[in-house]
Amino acid sequence: MSGGEHSDRTELSAEEREALHSVELGVEWLHRAHGDLVEFHHKTGHAMDHLAEAEEKLRACGHTAVADALRDEYLPRGVIDEDRWSYDVLESYQDGFLSELTTFEERVRNDIGDGRRHVTERRQEREWKRRARDGE
Numbered sequence: 001m002s003g004g005e006h007s008d009r010t011e012l013s014a015e016e017r018e019a020l021h022s023v024e025l026g027v028e029w030l031h032r033a034h035g036d037l038v039e040f041h042h043k044t045g046h047a048m049d050h051l052a053e054a055e056e057k058l059r060a061c062g063h064t065a066v067a068d069a070l071r072d073e074y075l076p077r078g079v080i081d082e083d084r085w086s087y088d089v090l091e092s093y094q095d096g097f098l099s100e101l102t103t104f105e106e107r108v109r110n111d112i113g114d115g116r117r118h119v120t121e122r123r124q125e126r127e128w129k130r131r132a133r134d135g136e
Contacts, residue, residue, distance in 0.1 A: 012113060020113050021120040027105040030098055037093055041086040044079055051075060 012020070051070055059067035078084040106115075113119050130136075 012119060016112055017120050017123065020109060023105050023108050024117065027101055030101055034093060034098055037090050041090045044086040048075065 052075055055067045055070040055075065058064075058070070078088070079086050080089060109115050109117060116122070
């Protein structure tokens, strides 16, 4: 059954719908957090590009000691610890936490809701369409 179909043979209880909805919303928020991590990664990269440019400019105007500090201490350094760069953080999140919980959410949907997504929203849509059709 595709996510867009509805089967009356497996009508969910209100509690099951709420539970599925909470799991789905949790994963949707994880996807939002993923977007923030992508933004963090890109902003960090842009900042480092500016610092690399600053190293060249500082060196060109005779400030070798601070240019060397940028080159040796900060540009090669990771954002977490010495060796974890922003892409490492992003990949760890994508490949671990996000992937695992996305798989969990799919398992819950398959076990409880016949694989249907957005069961709460689909029920609301059917109700609003029924009300419009019946003039309520």
